[in-house]
Amino acid sequence: MRSSIDIPFPTNKHSTMSSSSQSTTIAQNNLIALAARGKICTSLGVKICRGVEIVHIAKASGYDSLFIDLEHTCMTVQDASQICIAAVSAGITPFVRVPHECGQGMIQKVLHVGAMGVIVPHIQGVEDAKKAIAVTKYPPHGTRSLSGGFPQFEYASPPPQVLMQEANQYGSQCFIMIETVDALAAVDDIAALPGCDVLLVGSQDLAAEIGTSPDWDHPGFWDSLQKVGSAAKKHGKLMGVAGLYHRPDILRRVVNELGARWVVGSHDVGLLLGGGRANSELLRGLQS
Template identity: 75%
Template sequence: MTTPTAISTNNLISLASQNKICTAFGVKICRGVEIVHIAKASGYDSLFIDLEHTCMTLQEASQICIAAISAGITPFVRVPHQCGSGFIQRALDVGAMGVIIPHIHGVDDAKRAIQTTKYPPMGKRSLSAGFPHFEYASPEPNLLMKEMNDFGSLCFIMIETADSLAAVEDIAAIPGCDVLLVGSQDLTSEIGTFPDWDHPKFWEALMAVGNAAKKHGKYMGIAGLYHRKDILDKVINELGARWIVGAHDVGLLSSGGRANSDLLRSLQAN
């Protein structure tokens, strides 16, 4: 048996290189590894594991990440706001193939996130070994750092504040900023258009993010618009977005449960 020296496939990078979108299933309340196989059976390419708006622990997120890597579903983790650089590194060490950093307010915030996420020379992440990304094998350190920087520790900078939108061009230019992720609900709230998804100001914001991503060779992602196929179609085909976050488990369970309940209640006993 050979020792793995290559990192597990990152579906966002792989699919985007083929000019395809990478879809993401949101995980908030389902804390068992079963959710990985449900996501895979449903046809998703990646996971958006949310540690910001949930009581899920890092241990639970780690188990989901490990199962996802084995199943070929790329796990990305949104860390809590102001969780600290140590927490971000731990999320990456225990299985996340990228971290989503919320509430960025400018270049300095983005640089701090990248410094924590990336190994030298791009960042200042502390070197360790024995990662799920390599099936716990230990490649030569320089290879490990390069593979992790390029494929196993993507840094998603959320554009969800008016400040980050104003600075999006400068943020996109920072080495190590891999993905500009639009947080649609918070962003529209900050720019004063929520919940009018058709407001011209929102489309202008999306264009600014898409143009910055294209100019600097970064990926554009979008979350919170899984209910608007028309807008997503434009964001994908006109702005080049490649990471598309779908609904979370709680929303899908609630909507599916309501549909089934309504069906049952529509039945009449003879």
Template identity: 70%
Template sequence: MAPAAIVNTSAYGIQTTSKKPRAIAKNNLISLAAQDKICTAFGIKIIPGGEIVHIAKSAGYESLFIDLEHTSLTIRDAGQLCITANSAGITPFVRVPHQCGYGFMQRVLDAGAMGIIVPHIHGVDDAKRAIHISKYPPLGGRSISAGFPQFEYSPLPISTISTEMNEFGSTVFIMIETADALKTVDEIAALPGCDVLLVGSNDLAMEIGTLGDWDAPDFIEALREVGMAAKKHGKLMGIAGLYHRPDILTKAINEFGAKWIVGAQDVGLLVQGGRANSDLLRSLQSEETEAS
């Protein structure tokens, strides 16, 4: 008999021992964090086809940030992206719209997301509600079901589904993007079932009055506070919206302990790459030819 597979990520609040391989899709964030490595994320905002998932994987990303908050993507789109991602080995996480309701949040998880990103958190009660709908008992009150794409629709015991979903398939990202959430970040981090404190850089900077001044001491201190709370309570820190400032990301990763790093979204990269290419093509024409 093969020895038990032991996964020890207690530094991040997760410690599991299993006697057989897990049935659920791999969660790259948890696996990489256990090795003290970062997990990079590619943002999807406008492209619903599975092709973008494989492009993101080919580019070297380990996870996806599928955005249903600032987008016209549907829950059906998100589900198809998640199914493709889990099969391709690139872990899909989905941000839900603000005040979308418990039913919508549960459907996103049922559709194949390996975690749910909850925006506009204003304190402990908001975070508790997000955890309650995302986790099965005893951590939460998620409704029991079966036939999940995270398990390739295999018929499995409810105990297997609920245990593996709670540990690996329903990562709860509590967004720290309001001044209220920042003030209560230590209490939020202490909640069982809160897995990741995710800084929404633009909204947080706007709330604390530093938007546009990324070097502002108050903003850097806010990042430090989130990192300290995550470390104190054995949770992960994530950061979004700062891919244009690698110097600050370096500090967030190496000093504050950030592990989930969200890069650019599909629309931004397409515009950026397209602009660079069109500028290059126009530059090929000599000034003399253009003048004539």
């Protein structure tokens, strides 16, 4: 199996077409594999680097997955697809955030061109979550349309039952973003939905909505994180967190106390800017 790291993860189930010896096993999902071992899955945010080079930079840097952002960027589905294909081949699991109210067509399209999970923002409640799950998952949890020739299967076409089972379990993770007051209020009911795989806290928007921003130490913000973590634990779902890379102290608590297993680090633009500033200051400091 393709793997982004050099330790023996549990691998996805293997299945073989009855008419040939060609493997039709889906690419490994590092989030599932790491979470099964109680480990976190780290993710690099991709916003401005639209070439496949970012995949190998992420791999060399030690990341396990990518958070490819189509919501706050000018990146296209084609851009995302090329990055996803390269990531799957490199053993870096690609997840794609779609724009708010993008429609079911885009959610299905990003899954069909290489994404191994879809991150759905600005969920307002249970009905929004149900709609996201329905288009992300094949039956019995959803109504996603059957097709074939996906990068996640190395373009092989497994039997429909194999496709649906492996894609539902490993290759079409549904990330429900908890970043609104209404979603937070309904988080227990959302977590209970079959097909909801990850409750992802969008820290920046959630803090703004509940009125605690920019005070990251406000008790109300931590209470919100605890509420999401409790719902995830109660219903056997994964918890993820984004937007807190600037507060490793809070992230450490979210991981160790609340059990978060998907952690989004900085985006490419932030890392480039931070590294550029540090290098510029170094160069200017050379002159006495």
